[in-house]
Amino acid sequence: MATETVYAELTAALKRVHALGTLVELLGWDEQVNLPEGAAEQRAGQQAALAEALHAAASDAKIGGWLATLEADATLSDDQRAVVKNARRDYDHATRLPAEFVRDKAAQSSRGYHAWARARAADDFAGYAPVLRKNLEFAKREAGYLGWGGREYDYMIDQHDPGMTAAVIERLFGELKAGLVPLVREIAAARVKPRTDALRGFSPEGQRVFLREVTERLGFDYQRGRIDVSLHPFCSGTGSDVRMTTRFKEQEPLDSLFSAIHETGHGLYEQGLVAEHLGTALGVHAGMAVHESQSRLWENQVARSRGFWQCFEPRLRELFPAQTAAVSTDELYLAINAVEPTLIRVDADEVTYNLHIILRFELEKKLFTGELAVDGLPAAWRTAAQALLGLTPANDRVGVLQDVHWSGGSFGYFPSYCLGNMLAAQLWYRALALRPALEDDFARGDFRWLLNWLRENVHAQGRRFDALALARRVTGEELSPRHLLRYLRERYGALYLR
Numbered sequence: 001m002a003t004e005t006v007y008a009e010l011t012a013a014l015k016r017v018h019a020l021g022t023l024v025e026l027l028g029w030d031e032q033v034n035l036p037e038g039a040a041e042q043r044a045g046q047q048a049a050l051a052e053a054l055h056a057a058a059s060d061a062k063i064g065g066w067l068a069t070l071e072a073d074a075t076l077s078d079d080q081r082a083v084v085k086n087a088r089r090d091y092d093h094a095t096r097l098p099a100e101f102v103r104d105k106a107a108q109s110s111r112g113y114h115a116w117a118r119a120r121a122a123d124d125f126a127g128y129a130p131v132l133r134k135n136l137e138f139a140k141r142e143a144g145y146l147g148w149g150g151r152e153y154d155y156m157i158d159q160h161d162p163g164m165t166a167a168v169i170e171r172l173f174g175e176l177k178a179g180l181v182p183l184v185r186e187i188a189a190a191r192v193k194p195r196t197d198a199l200r201g202f203s204p205e206g207q208r209v210f211l212r213e214v215t216e217r218l219g220f221d222y223q224r225g226r227i228d229v230s231l232h233p234f235c236s237g238t239g240s241d242v243r244m245t246t247r248f249k250e251q252e253p254l255d256s257l258f259s260a261i262h263e264t265g266h267g268l269y270e271q272g273l274v275a276e277h278l279g280t281a282l283g284v285h286a287g288m289a290v291h292e293s294q295s296r297l298w299e300n301q302v303a304r305s306r307g308f309w310q311c312f313e314p315r316l317r318e319l320f321p322a323q324t325a326a327v328s329t330d331e332l333y334l335a336i337n338a339v340e341p342t343l344i345r346v347d348a349d350e351v352t353y354n355l356h357i358i359l360r361f362e363l364e365k366k367l368f369t370g371e372l373a374v375d376g377l378p379a380a381w382r383t384a385a386q387a388l389l390g391l392t393p394a395n396d397r398v399g400v401l402q403d404v405h406w407s408g409g410s411f412g413y414f415p416s417y418c419l420g421n422m423l424a425a426q427l428w429y430r431a432l433a434l435r436p437a438l439e440d441d442f443a444r445g446d447f448r449w450l451l452n453w454l455r456e457n458v459h460a461q462g463r464r465f466d467a468l469a470l471a472r473r474v475t476g477e478e479l480s481p482r483h484l485l486r487y488l489r490e491r492y493g494a495l496y497l498r
Protein backbone atom coordinates (compact mmCIF):
# COMPACT_ATOMS: atom_id res chain seq x y z
CA MET A 1 0.00 0.00 0.00
CA ALA A 2 1.16 3.52 -0.73
CA THR A 3 2.01 5.78 2.22
CA GLU A 4 -1.03 7.99 1.65
CA THR A 5 -3.39 5.00 1.74
CA VAL A 6 -1.84 3.60 4.94
CA TYR A 7 -1.92 7.05 6.51
CA ALA A 8 -5.59 7.47 5.58
CA GLU A 9 -6.42 4.06 7.08
CA LEU A 10 -4.62 5.00 10.28
CA THR A 11 -6.29 8.38 10.72
CA ALA A 12 -9.74 6.88 10.02
CA ALA A 13 -9.11 4.31 12.77
CA LEU A 14 -7.83 7.00 15.17
CA LYS A 15 -10.97 9.04 14.58
CA ARG A 16 -13.19 6.04 15.35
CA VAL A 17 -11.30 5.48 18.62
CA HIS A 18 -11.61 9.17 19.44
CA ALA A 19 -15.36 9.13 18.72
CA LEU A 20 -15.79 6.26 21.19
CA GLY A 21 -13.70 8.23 23.71
CA THR A 22 -16.00 11.24 23.37
CA LEU A 23 -18.95 8.95 24.16
CA VAL A 24 -17.25 7.88 27.40
CA GLU A 25 -16.89 11.57 28.26
CA LEU A 26 -20.49 12.30 27.35
CA LEU A 27 -21.73 9.54 29.65
CA GLY A 28 -19.48 10.95 32.37
CA TRP A 29 -20.92 14.45 31.87
CA ASP A 30 -24.45 13.04 31.95
CA GLU A 31 -23.65 11.19 35.16
CA GLN A 32 -22.66 14.40 36.91
CA VAL A 33 -25.38 16.63 35.46
CA ASN A 34 -28.52 14.57 34.75
CA LEU A 35 -28.40 10.96 35.90
CA PRO A 36 -31.29 9.83 38.11
CA GLU A 37 -29.99 8.44 41.39
CA GLY A 38 -31.42 4.99 40.78
CA ALA A 39 -29.58 4.63 37.46
CA ALA A 40 -26.04 4.43 38.84
CA GLU A 41 -25.78 0.65 38.46
CA GLN A 42 -27.12 0.66 34.92
CA ARG A 43 -24.74 3.46 33.99
CA ALA A 44 -21.78 1.50 35.39
CA GLY A 45 -22.75 -1.34 33.02
CA GLN A 46 -22.95 1.06 30.05
CA GLN A 47 -19.57 2.53 30.93
CA ALA A 48 -17.98 -0.92 31.23
CA ALA A 49 -19.36 -2.04 27.86
CA LEU A 50 -18.17 1.13 26.19
CA ALA A 51 -14.73 0.90 27.83
CA GLU A 52 -14.38 -2.62 26.40
CA ALA A 53 -15.34 -1.45 22.90
CA LEU A 54 -12.94 1.46 23.19
CA HIS A 55 -10.08 -0.76 24.28
CA ALA A 56 -10.75 -3.22 21.46
CA ALA A 57 -10.74 -0.42 18.88
CA ALA A 58 -7.60 1.22 20.32
CA SER A 59 -5.62 -2.04 20.45
CA ASP A 60 -6.64 -3.32 16.99
CA ALA A 61 -3.56 -5.08 15.57
CA LYS A 62 -4.14 -3.34 12.22
CA ILE A 63 -3.16 -0.05 13.89
CA GLY A 64 0.13 -1.65 14.96
CA GLY A 65 0.77 -2.76 11.38
CA TRP A 66 0.07 0.68 9.90
CA LEU A 67 2.27 2.33 12.52
CA ALA A 68 5.20 -0.01 11.73
CA THR A 69 4.86 0.79 8.02
CA LEU A 70 4.66 4.54 8.55
CA GLU A 71 7.49 4.65 11.09
CA ALA A 72 9.79 3.11 8.48
CA ASP A 73 8.76 5.68 5.87
CA ALA A 74 11.21 8.58 5.44
CA THR A 75 8.84 10.58 3.21
CA LEU A 76 6.33 11.56 5.92
CA SER A 77 5.63 15.26 6.44
CA ASP A 78 6.20 16.84 9.87
CA ASP A 79 2.44 16.80 10.51
CA GLN A 80 2.17 13.14 9.57
CA ARG A 81 5.12 12.33 11.80
CA ALA A 82 3.42 14.07 14.72
CA VAL A 83 0.27 12.03 14.13
CA VAL A 84 2.21 8.75 13.97
CA LYS A 85 4.27 9.53 17.08
CA ASN A 86 1.19 10.32 19.13
CA ALA A 87 -0.68 7.28 17.79
CA ARG A 88 2.26 5.07 18.79
CA ARG A 89 2.10 6.39 22.32
CA ASP A 90 -1.63 5.64 22.59
CA TYR A 91 -1.31 2.25 20.89
CA ASP A 92 1.48 1.13 23.22
CA HIS A 93 -0.59 2.25 26.18
CA ALA A 94 -3.55 0.21 24.93
CA THR A 95 -1.56 -2.93 24.09
CA ARG A 96 1.40 -3.21 26.44
CA LEU A 97 -0.46 -3.35 29.74
CA PRO A 98 -1.61 -6.90 30.63
CA ALA A 99 -5.41 -7.17 30.75
CA GLU A 100 -5.21 -8.50 34.29
CA PHE A 101 -3.17 -5.47 35.38
CA VAL A 102 -5.67 -3.05 33.82
CA ARG A 103 -8.55 -4.80 35.60
CA ASP A 104 -6.76 -4.84 38.97
CA LYS A 105 -5.76 -1.22 38.63
CA ALA A 106 -9.33 -0.11 37.84
CA ALA A 107 -10.64 -2.01 40.86
CA GLN A 108 -7.88 -0.56 43.06
CA SER A 109 -8.66 2.94 41.84
CA SER A 110 -12.34 2.57 42.73
CA ARG A 111 -11.52 1.05 46.14
CA GLY A 112 -8.96 3.82 46.65
CA TYR A 113 -11.54 6.53 46.12
CA HIS A 114 -13.89 5.12 48.74
CA ALA A 115 -11.05 4.48 51.20
CA TRP A 116 -9.92 8.09 50.77
CA ALA A 117 -13.44 9.46 51.30
CA ARG A 118 -13.77 7.41 54.52
CA ALA A 119 -10.29 8.37 55.75
CA ARG A 120 -10.89 12.05 55.09
CA ALA A 121 -14.23 12.03 56.93
CA ALA A 122 -12.62 10.31 59.93
CA ASP A 123 -9.25 12.13 59.75
CA ASP A 124 -7.63 8.69 59.61
CA PHE A 125 -4.46 8.77 57.52
CA ALA A 126 -3.36 5.36 58.83
CA GLY A 127 -6.47 3.83 57.24
CA TYR A 128 -5.54 5.39 53.89
CA ALA A 129 -1.81 4.63 53.89
CA PRO A 130 -2.13 1.04 52.54
CA VAL A 131 -4.08 2.41 49.55
CA LEU A 132 -1.35 4.92 48.77
CA ARG A 133 1.37 2.26 49.02
CA LYS A 134 -0.58 0.03 46.65
CA ASN A 135 -1.21 2.92 44.22
CA LEU A 136 2.49 3.72 44.14
CA GLU A 137 3.27 0.09 43.42
CA PHE A 138 0.74 0.04 40.55
CA ALA A 139 2.17 3.25 39.13
CA LYS A 140 5.69 1.82 39.15
CA ARG A 141 4.58 -1.44 37.56
CA GLU A 142 2.73 0.45 34.83
CA ALA A 143 5.80 2.56 34.07
CA GLY A 144 7.81 -0.64 33.84
CA TYR A 145 5.42 -2.24 31.31
CA LEU A 146 5.77 0.82 29.10
CA GLY A 147 9.54 0.91 29.21
CA TRP A 148 9.99 3.71 31.77
CA GLY A 149 11.64 1.55 34.48
CA GLY A 150 13.85 3.74 36.69
CA ARG A 151 12.02 6.89 35.53
CA GLU A 152 8.64 6.16 37.09
CA TYR A 153 7.77 9.67 38.21
CA ASP A 154 8.73 11.05 34.80
CA TYR A 155 6.34 8.51 33.30
CA MET A 156 3.50 9.75 35.50
CA ILE A 157 4.23 13.37 34.54
CA ASP A 158 4.44 12.45 30.87
CA GLN A 159 0.93 10.96 31.06
CA HIS A 160 -0.47 14.44 31.67
CA ASP A 161 2.18 16.54 29.94
CA PRO A 162 3.99 14.78 27.12
CA GLY A 163 7.68 15.70 27.08
CA MET A 164 7.79 17.19 30.60
CA THR A 165 10.14 15.76 33.26
CA ALA A 166 10.61 16.05 37.03
CA ALA A 167 14.04 17.63 36.50
CA VAL A 168 12.61 20.45 34.38
CA ILE A 169 9.77 21.03 36.83
CA GLU A 170 12.16 21.05 39.78
CA ARG A 171 14.21 23.83 38.19
CA LEU A 172 11.15 25.91 37.24
CA PHE A 173 9.41 25.48 40.59
CA GLY A 174 12.62 26.24 42.51
CA GLU A 175 12.89 29.59 40.74
CA LEU A 176 9.20 30.31 41.24
CA LYS A 177 9.32 29.46 44.94
CA ALA A 178 12.26 31.82 45.54
CA GLY A 179 10.22 34.74 44.19
CA LEU A 180 6.80 33.74 45.43
CA VAL A 181 7.32 32.99 49.12
CA PRO A 182 8.50 36.57 49.90
CA LEU A 183 5.67 38.07 47.82
CA VAL A 184 3.04 36.10 49.75
CA ARG A 185 4.63 37.16 53.06
CA GLU A 186 4.55 40.82 51.99
CA ILE A 187 0.90 40.64 50.95
CA ALA A 188 -0.09 38.83 54.15
CA ALA A 189 1.58 41.59 56.18
CA ALA A 190 0.01 44.42 54.16
CA ARG A 191 -2.54 46.74 55.72
CA VAL A 192 -4.85 46.53 52.72
CA LYS A 193 -7.47 43.83 53.36
CA PRO A 194 -10.17 42.85 50.88
CA ARG A 195 -13.80 42.77 51.98
CA THR A 196 -14.42 39.23 50.79
CA ASP A 197 -17.77 39.07 52.59
CA ALA A 198 -19.16 42.21 50.95
CA LEU A 199 -21.02 40.37 48.19
CA ARG A 200 -24.05 38.52 49.52
CA GLY A 201 -27.45 37.32 48.34
CA PHE A 202 -26.86 36.95 44.60
CA SER A 203 -29.75 34.93 43.19
CA PRO A 204 -28.76 32.01 40.94
CA GLU A 205 -31.13 33.38 38.25
CA GLY A 206 -29.28 36.71 38.10
CA GLN A 207 -25.89 34.99 38.23
CA ARG A 208 -26.92 32.74 35.37
CA VAL A 209 -27.81 35.73 33.18
CA PHE A 210 -24.56 37.51 34.02
CA LEU A 211 -22.20 34.62 33.42
CA ARG A 212 -23.95 33.68 30.19
CA GLU A 213 -23.39 37.24 28.90
CA VAL A 214 -19.77 37.24 30.06
CA THR A 215 -18.82 33.84 28.63
CA GLU A 216 -20.57 34.58 25.35
CA ARG A 217 -18.73 37.87 25.05
CA LEU A 218 -15.41 36.13 25.71
CA GLY A 219 -16.16 34.06 22.64
CA PHE A 220 -17.66 30.78 23.84
CA ASP A 221 -19.90 29.52 21.05
CA TYR A 222 -23.21 28.34 22.50
CA GLN A 223 -24.18 26.84 19.15
CA ARG A 224 -21.36 24.37 19.76
CA GLY A 225 -21.50 23.96 23.51
CA ARG A 226 -23.52 24.50 26.66
CA ILE A 227 -23.22 25.17 30.36
CA ASP A 228 -25.04 23.27 33.11
CA VAL A 229 -24.85 22.88 36.87
CA SER A 230 -22.86 20.22 38.74
CA LEU A 231 -21.37 19.80 42.19
CA HIS A 232 -17.81 20.43 40.97
CA PRO A 233 -17.30 22.61 37.88
CA PHE A 234 -15.64 20.91 34.90
CA CYS A 235 -15.39 21.07 31.13
CA SER A 236 -15.65 18.03 28.87
CA GLY A 237 -16.26 17.35 25.21
CA THR A 238 -14.46 18.80 22.23
CA GLY A 239 -14.90 20.40 18.81
CA SER A 240 -18.54 21.32 18.24
CA ASP A 241 -19.89 19.70 21.41
CA VAL A 242 -18.26 21.24 24.48
CA ARG A 243 -20.00 20.79 27.84
CA MET A 244 -19.11 23.10 30.71
CA THR A 245 -20.55 23.14 34.20
CA THR A 246 -20.58 25.57 37.08
CA ARG A 247 -22.36 25.88 40.44
CA PHE A 248 -24.17 28.77 42.07
CA LYS A 249 -23.50 30.03 45.60
CA GLU A 250 -25.70 32.93 46.64
CA GLN A 251 -23.15 34.13 49.22
CA GLU A 252 -20.13 33.65 46.93
CA PRO A 253 -21.10 34.95 43.50
CA LEU A 254 -17.47 35.36 42.46
CA ASP A 255 -16.91 31.63 42.93
CA SER A 256 -19.44 30.62 40.27
CA LEU A 257 -18.41 33.43 37.93
CA PHE A 258 -14.70 32.65 38.02
CA SER A 259 -15.32 28.90 37.88
CA ALA A 260 -17.39 29.48 34.75
CA ILE A 261 -14.72 31.71 33.19
CA HIS A 262 -12.05 29.12 34.00
CA GLU A 263 -14.09 26.40 32.30
CA THR A 264 -14.76 28.79 29.41
CA GLY A 265 -11.01 28.98 28.87
CA HIS A 266 -10.90 25.20 28.59
CA GLY A 267 -13.95 25.28 26.35
CA LEU A 268 -12.53 27.91 23.99
CA TYR A 269 -9.46 25.71 23.53
CA GLU A 270 -11.55 22.64 22.67
CA GLN A 271 -13.79 24.67 20.34
CA GLY A 272 -10.65 26.00 18.65
CA LEU A 273 -9.26 22.62 17.64
CA VAL A 274 -9.35 22.02 13.89
CA ALA A 275 -12.53 20.07 13.10
CA GLU A 276 -11.17 17.95 10.26
CA HIS A 277 -8.31 16.72 12.46
CA LEU A 278 -10.31 15.87 15.60
CA GLY A 279 -8.95 12.64 17.05
CA THR A 280 -5.46 12.82 15.53
CA ALA A 281 -2.52 14.71 17.03
CA LEU A 282 -3.38 17.66 14.77
CA GLY A 283 -6.78 18.02 16.42
CA VAL A 284 -6.39 17.21 20.10
CA HIS A 285 -5.09 19.37 22.95
CA ALA A 286 -1.37 19.43 23.77
CA GLY A 287 -1.57 18.26 27.39
CA MET A 288 -2.81 19.47 30.74
CA ALA A 289 -0.30 22.29 31.22
CA VAL A 290 -1.32 23.89 27.93
CA HIS A 291 -4.99 23.28 28.74
CA GLU A 292 -4.60 24.95 32.13
CA SER A 293 -2.71 27.84 30.52
CA GLN A 294 -5.86 28.56 28.53
CA SER A 295 -8.28 28.35 31.45
CA ARG A 296 -5.99 30.40 33.71
CA LEU A 297 -5.28 33.08 31.15
CA TRP A 298 -8.99 33.86 30.72
CA GLU A 299 -9.76 33.44 34.41
CA ASN A 300 -6.84 35.47 35.77
CA GLN A 301 -4.95 37.68 33.34
CA VAL A 302 -8.16 38.64 31.50
CA ALA A 303 -11.06 38.45 33.98
CA ARG A 304 -9.21 39.93 36.96
CA SER A 305 -8.00 42.93 34.93
CA ARG A 306 -9.24 46.52 35.29
CA GLY A 307 -10.21 46.60 31.62
CA PHE A 308 -12.46 43.57 31.96
CA TRP A 309 -14.27 45.12 34.92
CA GLN A 310 -14.62 48.49 33.22
CA CYS A 311 -16.71 46.57 30.75
CA PHE A 312 -18.70 44.32 33.08
CA GLU A 313 -19.07 46.22 36.37
CA PRO A 314 -21.99 48.38 35.16
CA ARG A 315 -23.92 45.30 34.08
CA LEU A 316 -23.22 43.52 37.39
CA ARG A 317 -24.59 46.56 39.26
CA GLU A 318 -27.60 46.73 36.96
CA LEU A 319 -28.47 43.07 37.64
CA PHE A 320 -27.76 43.29 41.40
CA PRO A 321 -28.40 46.92 42.44
CA ALA A 322 -29.16 46.26 46.12
CA GLN A 323 -26.33 43.75 46.63
CA THR A 324 -23.68 46.05 45.16
CA ALA A 325 -24.92 49.42 46.46
CA ALA A 326 -22.57 49.54 49.46
CA VAL A 327 -19.53 48.29 47.54
CA SER A 328 -17.32 50.83 45.78
CA THR A 329 -15.55 50.12 42.49
CA ASP A 330 -12.22 49.78 44.27
CA GLU A 331 -13.68 47.48 46.91
CA LEU A 332 -15.21 45.30 44.23
CA TYR A 333 -11.93 45.10 42.37
CA LEU A 334 -10.04 44.23 45.55
CA ALA A 335 -12.56 41.49 46.43
CA ILE A 336 -12.06 40.05 42.93
CA ASN A 337 -8.33 40.01 43.60
CA ALA A 338 -8.40 38.88 47.22
CA VAL A 339 -5.21 37.16 48.41
CA GLU A 340 -5.02 35.24 51.65
CA PRO A 341 -2.96 32.12 52.44
CA THR A 342 -5.22 29.15 53.19
CA LEU A 343 -4.56 25.48 53.91
CA ILE A 344 -6.93 24.27 51.19
CA ARG A 345 -5.71 24.20 47.59
CA VAL A 346 -9.11 24.47 45.91
CA ASP A 347 -9.94 27.60 47.91
CA ALA A 348 -6.60 29.28 47.18
CA ASP A 349 -6.21 32.57 45.29
CA GLU A 350 -4.03 32.76 42.20
CA VAL A 351 -0.96 33.97 44.11
CA THR A 352 -0.78 31.32 46.82
CA TYR A 353 -2.20 28.54 44.62
CA ASN A 354 1.21 27.87 43.12
CA LEU A 355 2.69 27.18 46.56
CA HIS A 356 0.12 24.43 47.10
CA ILE A 357 1.28 22.81 43.87
CA ILE A 358 4.97 23.14 44.70
CA LEU A 359 4.27 21.40 48.02
CA ARG A 360 2.58 18.46 46.31
CA PHE A 361 5.26 18.15 43.65
CA GLU A 362 8.07 18.04 46.21
CA LEU A 363 6.33 15.30 48.21
CA GLU A 364 5.32 13.23 45.17
CA LYS A 365 8.83 13.30 43.81
CA LYS A 366 10.22 12.01 47.11
CA LEU A 367 7.59 9.27 47.26
CA PHE A 368 8.84 7.98 43.90
CA THR A 369 12.54 8.26 44.68
CA GLY A 370 11.97 6.57 48.05
CA GLU A 371 13.32 9.56 50.02
CA LEU A 372 9.93 9.72 51.70
CA ALA A 373 7.86 6.76 52.90
CA VAL A 374 4.05 6.89 52.79
CA ASP A 375 3.95 6.81 56.61
CA GLY A 376 6.02 9.99 56.72
CA LEU A 377 3.62 11.97 54.50
CA PRO A 378 1.47 13.71 57.15
CA ALA A 379 4.49 15.10 59.00
CA ALA A 380 6.26 16.08 55.77
CA TRP A 381 3.07 17.84 54.63
CA ARG A 382 2.83 19.85 57.85
CA THR A 383 6.47 20.93 57.64
CA ALA A 384 6.12 21.96 54.00
CA ALA A 385 2.85 23.86 54.59
CA GLN A 386 4.51 25.87 57.34
CA ALA A 387 7.57 26.62 55.21
CA LEU A 388 5.63 27.56 52.08
CA LEU A 389 2.35 29.03 53.31
CA GLY A 390 3.21 29.99 56.86
CA LEU A 391 0.37 27.75 58.10
CA THR A 392 0.36 24.38 59.84
CA PRO A 393 -2.65 22.11 59.33
CA ALA A 394 -4.34 21.23 62.63
CA ASN A 395 -5.30 17.82 61.24
CA ASP A 396 -4.81 15.71 58.11
CA ARG A 397 -8.25 16.55 56.71
CA VAL A 398 -6.95 20.03 55.95
CA GLY A 399 -3.50 18.58 55.18
CA VAL A 400 -2.51 15.46 53.33
CA LEU A 401 -6.06 14.05 53.07
CA GLN A 402 -7.60 17.05 51.27
CA ASP A 403 -7.10 16.02 47.62
CA VAL A 404 -8.69 13.15 45.74
CA HIS A 405 -5.95 12.74 43.08
CA TRP A 406 -3.61 10.21 44.71
CA SER A 407 -6.51 7.98 45.81
CA GLY A 408 -7.09 7.01 42.17
CA GLY A 409 -3.39 6.71 41.38
CA SER A 410 -3.20 10.13 39.69
CA PHE A 411 0.40 11.03 40.46
CA GLY A 412 2.24 13.64 38.40
CA TYR A 413 -0.97 15.56 37.70
CA PHE A 414 -0.57 18.45 40.13
CA PRO A 415 2.43 20.13 38.43
CA SER A 416 0.31 20.80 35.31
CA TYR A 417 -1.73 23.41 37.17
CA CYS A 418 1.30 25.49 38.04
CA LEU A 419 3.03 24.97 34.69
CA GLY A 420 -0.22 26.21 33.16
CA ASN A 421 -0.05 29.37 35.29
CA MET A 422 3.52 29.99 34.10
CA LEU A 423 2.64 29.48 30.47
CA ALA A 424 -0.47 31.68 30.80
CA ALA A 425 1.61 34.61 32.10
CA GLN A 426 4.25 34.09 29.41
CA LEU A 427 1.60 34.05 26.66
CA TRP A 428 -0.04 37.11 28.21
CA TYR A 429 3.10 39.25 27.99
CA ARG A 430 3.72 38.08 24.44
CA ALA A 431 0.17 39.08 23.50
CA LEU A 432 0.65 42.46 25.22
CA ALA A 433 3.89 43.04 23.33
CA LEU A 434 2.04 42.46 20.06
CA ARG A 435 -1.00 44.48 21.11
CA PRO A 436 -0.26 46.91 23.94
CA ALA A 437 -3.86 48.20 24.01
CA LEU A 438 -5.29 44.79 24.90
CA GLU A 439 -6.98 46.02 28.08
CA ASP A 440 -8.61 48.86 26.14
CA ASP A 441 -10.16 46.15 23.95
CA PHE A 442 -11.48 44.46 27.07
CA ALA A 443 -12.93 47.72 28.41
CA ARG A 444 -14.94 47.94 25.17
CA GLY A 445 -16.05 44.31 25.59
CA ASP A 446 -13.91 43.20 22.69
CA PHE A 447 -11.96 39.98 23.25
CA ARG A 448 -11.62 38.97 19.60
CA TRP A 449 -7.99 39.90 19.07
CA LEU A 450 -6.80 37.80 21.99
CA LEU A 451 -9.01 34.85 21.11
CA ASN A 452 -7.93 34.89 17.47
CA TRP A 453 -4.28 35.07 18.49
CA LEU A 454 -4.71 32.05 20.81
CA ARG A 455 -6.73 30.22 18.15
CA GLU A 456 -3.97 30.57 15.62
CA ASN A 457 -0.94 30.05 17.87
CA VAL A 458 -2.21 27.53 20.42
CA HIS A 459 -5.58 25.95 19.64
CA ALA A 460 -5.11 25.21 15.95
CA GLN A 461 -1.70 23.65 16.64
CA GLY A 462 -3.26 20.61 18.29
CA ARG A 463 -0.54 18.36 19.70
CA ARG A 464 2.18 19.30 17.21
CA PHE A 465 4.20 20.89 20.05
CA ASP A 466 4.51 20.01 23.72
CA ALA A 467 4.30 22.72 26.39
CA LEU A 468 8.02 23.55 26.25
CA ALA A 469 8.16 23.68 22.45
CA LEU A 470 4.96 25.69 22.29
CA ALA A 471 6.30 28.30 24.72
CA ARG A 472 9.48 28.60 22.66
CA ARG A 473 7.59 28.85 19.40
CA VAL A 474 4.91 31.35 20.42
CA THR A 475 6.86 33.57 22.81
CA GLY A 476 10.39 33.22 21.43
CA GLU A 477 11.87 32.01 24.69
CA GLU A 478 12.02 29.02 27.02
CA LEU A 479 9.22 28.45 29.52
CA SER A 480 10.15 30.44 32.62
CA PRO A 481 8.48 31.47 35.91
CA ARG A 482 9.82 35.03 35.41
CA HIS A 483 6.66 36.12 33.65
CA LEU A 484 4.33 34.73 36.28
CA LEU A 485 6.35 36.42 39.02
CA ARG A 486 6.31 39.70 37.11
CA TYR A 487 2.57 39.47 36.52
CA LEU A 488 1.78 38.66 40.18
CA ARG A 489 4.03 41.50 41.42
CA GLU A 490 2.50 43.98 38.98
CA ARG A 491 -1.12 43.11 39.65
CA TYR A 492 -1.01 42.41 43.38
CA GLY A 493 1.80 44.79 44.25
CA ALA A 494 -0.35 47.63 42.91
CA LEU A 495 -3.26 46.54 45.08
CA TYR A 496 -1.59 45.52 48.34
CA LEU A 497 1.91 46.98 48.51
CA ARG A 498 1.20 50.64 47.92
Ligand code: ZN
Nearest residue numbers: 262266292295
Ligand atom coordinates in the same frame (compact mmCIF):
# COMPACT_ATOMS: atom_id res chain seq x y z
ZN1 ZN B 1 -8.83 23.67 34.80
